[in-house]
Amino acid sequence: MVKFDVWRAVLVGIFLVACMALAGTASATESRPQNDGSILPIPLTTNVDPDRAALGEKLFNDPRLSRGDVFACATCHQLDQGGDDGLARAVTNKGHADIFNTPTVFNSVYNFRQNWAGPFRTLEEQAIGAFTNPRHGNTTPAAAVRKLQRIPEYQIAFKAVYPTDGLTVDNLLNALAVYQKSLITPNAPFDQFPRGDSAAISADEKMGFELFRDHGCISCHLGRNVGGGMFQKVGVHLQYFTDRKTTQADLGRYTATGKEEDKHVFRVPSLRNVEVTAPYFHDGSISTLESAVTTMGKIQLGIDLSSDDVALIVKFLKTLTGEFRGRSLAAGK
Amino acid sequence: MTSKMTRAMVVGGLFVALMGIVVMLVFGKTGEEDIHQAINLHVEKITRLDARLNNSVLLLRAGISQNIDPINDDLQGILIAIKAASKTTIKLKQMGHHVHSFMMAMSELETAFHAREDGILRFVSEHAKLRNSVSYFKGVGQDLVAANSGLPVNPKTAVNALVLAMLDYVQTTGTHARQDFEGRLAALNDPRMPAEFAAPMHSLEVHGRKILEFLPKINHWMTGILNSPFTQAAHLVPRELLAHRRAHAGKHNFHRSLWIGVAFVLSLLLAWILLRLYRSRDALNVQVREAAGELEDEVLRRVQTEADYQSIFENAVEGIVLTTPEGKFARANPACAKMLGYDTPEELMSSITDIAAEIWVDRNERNAMLDDLRRDSEAHVEVRMYRKDGGFIWVSMSVSAKYDDDGGLEFVEAILLDITERRASEVNLKAAKEEAGSADMAKSSFLSSMSHELRTPLNAIIGFSQLLTSSKKLGLADKQKRMVDQILSSGQHLLALIDQVLDFSKIDAGQIDVNIVDVSADRICHDCVETASMLARAAEFDLVYAADGRDLPMVRADPTRLRQIILNLLSNAIKYNRPKGHAVLDCTEQSNGYARFEVTDTGEGIAKSLHEKVFVPFERLNQQTGPIEGSEIGLALSKRIADIMNAKMGFVSATGTGSTFWVDVPISSGIADRPKDETGTIISEIAPTDA
Known part of the structure; x- marks a missing residue:
């Protein structure tokens, strides 16, 4: 059985390599496809357990999960603010500015890693990180569970949702993760377009997408989350961190792996709902979408985008703003 | 249930259990096969996803798929499966299996996975950059070729060939293709190329260099991915699993036989011991049970008592x-x-x-x-x-x-x-009593001094009125004389009233002095009749002294006070009588050592409802509005005086037939016995008080 799988894989590989030449030459001359499958729509529904999600929502909004009852998940991840806090950098439990910009919680389930440096594989791991971060939860999941055990309401709720073992660390993390899995924003105009609604995006927006694709933005910003699927160095063509004082946050993935090649490497952020998650970049140093697009073109693609192109690309990016609970995220801003 | 039956049942049960153990050991499954099955499923999933991973990487590299989500999903799926397999392996370990080599294989697998994942992620990252540059390069090249008819034929061909050389290199990655591409890239600086195309040309060169930079890296990661040690390690895991199962099965069979033997011998031994125990137990059984029963009862009782006590x-x-x-x-x-x-x-x-x-x-x-x-x-x-x-x-x-x-x-x-409240109320009561007592004293002393102050001017009024009536020198007219008589009688009445009030208050204040002596009852009666007859005459009234001529005893009393009492009774009998009626004074010797002075009238009598009020001060019974003058304290005062003299007062009365008031006075020593119970027609009597 096992051997067969491997051989099949190798055979497919050989076949594909053989096909490559044909495909490559063909694509050099054919007309450009609208969306070559790089960007996939967000599903309209999730199949998460609604009871667990409801419990997770309560926990997500409860500051008692943190030491001193000061900090809830929702303190930084505000659903009416695009899933983040609208600030350049997150606020610590002491009220100071943290080192990273808050990533949005929306669609975070589709990120292959969580956070800018990508230290967390899963939402559960991310939650542990938030609990134990001295600047955020400043506690541990176990301590939070002990605290919640003194609240009869949670005792009852956990027993109802997790009948076998009730309130445990695993179930606490699970409830939070399940809730976040429910925080998806389907039905963005760009997602409606391939479903057959040709009026969902305008000619300008379409042109913006083509620029986005042809200039190569799409090489990294792709997949369900239009990003969030790979690590990439900031400064492919031009060094970005030379003309400024480098901070801890600027080291990126290096802070998680300690490998030299991971310096200034970040998880490519999702561009979904980018319209409502200003300011931009890992440290929130860029305040407008236009500026972000221009900077990205310069340092990542090695091109100086014209202001017209930038405007069109921004128009396209705004078609990535989805709906949460039937309401466009842009409506709240 | 007899002990024999119990014994049989226990031995039978033991036998059945024994057989059960043997059957389980010989034929039973211990669940480890399920665990092996579960691990197998996880390992199969790992190899399946891993193979698909290679496919996805190849598809991406070939430009057939642009989607990296499947790669990320499969990497995540493999890690989850590894973790699940490790977790299940720990179960085997907990069951006492030696799973060291298998665990080592799992651990190697996880290490290899992280290396593979790292390679794939770096491949993805490099590939994105390559894709970007290739796409840009192609775009610029095609734009140059297609949009500029002004481009001389040779440079146009050069650009066209350059793009094709790039594609060839990217797709085949051969050394010749690279050299060809590098050569053409270097030859871009064709002097025939118009100056206005310098910028796109520069872009082509920049991206071309990037492609030359990225592609070897991609090839490096690709080779790593396709020859991943993980893939080999993943193949080793099922082999290890199989080896473990074989090794364990052999050991397990030996162990199983051993355990069956041991269990059998032990069971036989146990059965024999139990039988012995049962025999010796039977003798003690009843005794022990009784003792235990008693003990239990005692414990229950105590527990109950303790519980009751605790509750109380x-x-x-x-x-x-x-x-x-x-x-x-x-x-x-x-x-x-x-x-x-x-x-x-x-x-x-x-x-x-x-x-x-x-x-x-x-x-x-x-x-x-x-x-x-x-x-x-x-x-x-x-x-x-x-x-x-x-x-x-x-x-x-x-x-x-x-x-x-x-x-x-x-x-x-x-x-x-x-009892704080009780104590407080006791204290309050005492204080209230003392207060009330002192108030009473104050009242009495006030009244006594007041009466004295009143009497002095009143005596002057009476004296001068008498002078006026008796003096012929003044020669008063009849009308004036009548007026002076009125002043005189009113004054005398007022004086009598004040005297009574004074007496009353003196009694209350404890200041009255009685001088008890032996005195003739007859004498007293005569004195009284003589005094009262004047009143009776004035009222055209018959006053009869019934005891006149009888032999009356000596009594112990204050003569003045006794006369006062009898006169009060007589004057009442006259005042409250009907016109043309009469009053009778009698004195009889009672059998209980008292002499009874009795005044009977023919008046209206006293209604029964008012009997209680007869001796209460300032009560005039039903006569408030009547025409008869008199103080309201006569009877009450008499009663008090009688009490002080150890005399008793009482009355018999009925409306329409008149009243009889009496006073019993102790007869002088020697004659009187101790008092006896009252009998006869007496319906109301107030005994002398202790005070």
């Missing part, structure tokens, strides 16, 4: 407390704590270290109580105790002693009742 203790309204003679609390119930102002017994017991000093207001009282206890084993005291807030309460305490084995006082058990 906890819920009693009275405070119940157990203390040591040294002054420490041993137990206290909630009521006790509450009484002393503490929230809980625990608070009370923990805050008090010396009862004598901190609870008892007077520690000497406690010492006295302890002395009593040592003597009598019970005591009852009313003492003051401090509350938590510093105030004190009165407590009625029933104390009993608990002795230790040597007969010494071990504990003091006390039942406490808060």
Whole structure:
């Protein structure tokens, strides 16, 4: 059985390599496809357990999960603010500015890693990180569970949702993760377009997408989350961190792996709902979408985008703003 | 159930259990096969996803798929499967299997996975950059070729060939293709190329260099991915699993046989021991059971008693407390704590270290109580105790002693009742009584001095009025004479009234003096009739002295006061009589050592409902509006005087037939016996008071 799988894989590989030449030459001359499958729509529904999600929502909004009852998940991840806090950098439990910009919680389930440096594989791991971060939860999941055990309401709720073992660390993390899995924003105009609604995006927006694709933005910003699927160095063509004082946050993935090649490497952020998650970049140093697009073109693609192109690309990016609970995220801003 | 039946059942049950064990050992599954199955499933999933991973990487590299989500999903899926397989392996370990080599294989697999994942992620990252540059390069090249008809043929061909060389290199990655592409890239600086195309040309060169930079890296990662040690390690895992199963099965079979033998021997031994035990047990059984039954009953009873006591203790309204003679609390119930102002017994017991000093207001009282206890084993005291807030309460305490084995006082058990309110009301009552008494005294002394002050001017009025009537020199007219008579009679009436009030108040104030002597009853009667006859005549009234001529005894009384009483009765009999009626004074010797002076009238009589008020001061019965003048205190005063003289007063009356008032006066010594019960027609009598 096992051997067969491997051989099949190798055979497919050989076949594909053989096909490559044909495909490559063909694509050099054919007309450009609208969306070559790089960007996939967000599903309209999730199949998460609604009871667990409801419990997770309560926990997500409860500051008692943190030491001193000061900090809830929702303190930084505000659903009416695009899933983040609208600030350049997150606020610590002491009220100071943290080192990273808050990533949005929306669609975070589709990120292959969580956070800018990508230290967390899963939402559960991310939650542990938030609990134990001295600047955020400043506690541990176990301590939070002990605290919640003194609240009869949670005792009852956990027993109802997790009948076998009730309130445990695993179930606490699970409830939070399940809730976040429910925080998806389907039905963005760009997602409606391939479903057959040709009026969902305008000619300008379409042109913006083509620029986005042809200039190569799409090489990294792709997949369900239009990003969030790979690590990439900031400064492919031009060094970005030379003309400024480098901070801890600027080291990126290096802070998680300690490998030299991971310096200034970040998880490519999702561009979904980018319209409502200003300011931009890992440290929130860029305040407008236009500026972000221009900077990205310069340092990542090695091109100086014209202001017209930038405007069109921004128009396209705004078609990535989805709906949460039937309401466009842009409506709240 | 007889003991034989029980024995048979136990031995039978044991046999069945034994057979069960044997069957289980020979044929039973212990669940480890399920675990192996589960691990197998995880490993199969790992190899399946891993193979798909290679496919996805190849598709991406070939440009057939642009989607990296499947790659990320499969990497995540493999890691989850590895973790699940490791977790399941630990179960095997917990069952006592030697899974070391298998665990090592799993651990190697996980390490290899992280290396593979790292390679794939770096490949993805490099590939994105390559894709970007290739796409840009292609775009610029095609734009140059297609959009610029002004481009000379040779450069146009050069650009076209360059793009094709790039694609060839990217797709084949061969050394020749690279050299070809590099050469063409270097030859871009064709002098025939128009200057306005310098910028796109520069872009082509930049991206071309990037492609040359990225592609070897991609090839490096690709090779790593396709020859991943992980893939090999993943193949090793099932082999290890199989080896483990074989090894364990062999060992397991040996163990199984061993265990069957041991279990069989042990079971036989156990059965034999049990049979022996049953035999010896039977003899003792009944005895033990009885003893056990008794013990159980006793325990139950005690538990119940203790529970009852505890309930009483906890819920009693009275405070119940157990203390040591040294002054420490041993137990206290909630009521006790509450009484002393503490929230809980625990608070009370923990805050008090010396009862004598901190609870008892007077520690000497406690010492006295302890002395009593040592003597009598019970005591009852009313003492003051401090509350938590510093105030004190009165407590009625029933104390009993608990002795230790040597007969010494071990504990003091006390039942406490808060009597603070009762004490307070007692004190208030006493004070109120004293206050009322002194008020009464004040009233009486006021009246007595007042009467005296009134009498002086009144005497002057009467004296001058008499002078006026008797003086012929003044020659008063008839009309004037009548007016002066009126003044005189009114004055005399007022004087009589004041005298009575004075007497009354003197009695109340305890200031009256009676001078009791032996006096002739006949004499008294004659004096009275003589005095009253004037009144009777004025009223055209018959006054009869019925005892006239009879032999009357001597009585012990104050003659003045007795006359006063009888005259009062006579004057009432005259005043409250009907016109043309009569009054009778009689005196008889009673059998109980008293002489009875009796005045009978023919008046309206007194309604029964008013009998109680006859001797009450200032009550004129039904006569308030009548025409007869008189004070309201005559009878009441008479009654008081009679009391002082050890005489008794009473009356018989009925409406329409008239009244009979009497006064019984003790007969002089020698003649009188002790008083006997009253009989006959007497319906109302007020006995002399002790005071």
